[in-house]
Amino acid sequence: DIWVNDLGTIAYITRYDMTSVLKMDLTNGATLGTINLASFADADGIPEMDQMFRQNNILWVTVQRLDRNNFYAPTGTSYVVKIDMNTDTVLDTDPGTGGVQAVTLLRTNPYSEIVPNLGGGATDLALSAVGFFGVSDGGILRISSGNAANHSLMLSETAAGGDILDFAIVSQSKGYAIVANASFETILIEFNPTTGTKTGPTIYNPGGYHLSDLEIGTDLMLADRKPTDPGVRFFNIANNTQILANPLDVGLPPFDILDVLFYCPVGGCETAVGDTPRVATLGQNYPNPFNPSTSIPFTMSMTGHVTLGIYDVNGAYVATLVDERRETGEHVAGWDGRTEAGAIAPTGIYFVRLSANGLIETRKIALLK
Secondary structure: OEEEOOOOOEEEEOOOOOOEEEEEEOOOOEEEEEEEOHHHOOOOOOOOEEEEEEEOOEEEEEEOOEEHHHOOEEOOOOEEEEEEOOOOEEOOOOOOOOOOOOEEOOOOOEOOOOEEOOOOOOOEEEEEEOOOOOOOOOEEEEEEOOOOOOEEEEEEHHHHOOEEEEEEEEEOOEEEEEEEOOOOOEEEEEEEOOOOEEEEEEEEOOOOOOEEEEEEOOOEEEEEOOOOOOEEEEEOOOOOOEOOOOOEOOOOOOOOOOOHHHEEEEOOOOOOOOOOOOOEEEOOOEOOOEOOOEEEEEEEOOOEEEEEEEEEOOOOEEEEEEEEEEOOEEEEEEEOOEOOOOOEOOOEEEEEEEEEOOEEEEEEEEEOO
């Protein structure tokens, strides 16, 4: 997996067959350092690091710990490692225990991406762990990033009806999952994140092991690799019906989907007439340049969790202005020119980053003293 900072200059890369995360300068390809995860390896000496998720200045990394000498079987314990990107060091999630501890997962073999738990608290995260393939021993896990020791099972594989390969959460009562059932068919189901139950009948079954990824935007998008009819399928989130009679042909069987419709680079982006309405919009701050404070407007076209943060020109985290669920409508956040620790930020260019309902948008602002 790879995570790139908002300016596109620095990348963190997990290396599945090695013991350390790589940090690179994307402007020149230089190695900036490594973060050693060897202490979290199983007996074969490799931790099998996989997916990453960034939350402010924290990078979360899944560690599968699979036995390479036994057909990559789970070894009994899997982790999520917490990395401080300000210092590029592993953080201890359990100070009461000796050494540096990671989050010990309730199920083994974390397989999916780490995603915000939109149906939970402001800092909740979620991921799926499959355990042994073909055995109902995994599930979707809920992790509180504010208290890493507080985690629980959101949906078991028994309740889902098989291995949970990927999932997305829409609200406290609605989520979707790709499940590999006992017949090794991948199917699309709906589930309730609060009750941990499958809801309604199977939404879609291509009749084989063909579904590889799903993402939530305005609609649900599903990567269908069925050889006779491959493409991206779109489903209405309100009623789970397919929007198009046939999948969108992308040239080859799709494997992974990035919802670029809702990604806006530095400087912002515009939605042309006729495009799908965007779920949120970040406005230009006023005044700009400013001293000592400024107002930052943003609009939500649908209710959801919002994170609004400030970063410097190097992509380093400065402060969080909003990290909570917001209703549909217009909102304004203020920044007083101070860091998260309360120090006065120096004169310079900064970036405001809005993350809401799958959208990421940034704008440049100037602080003058």
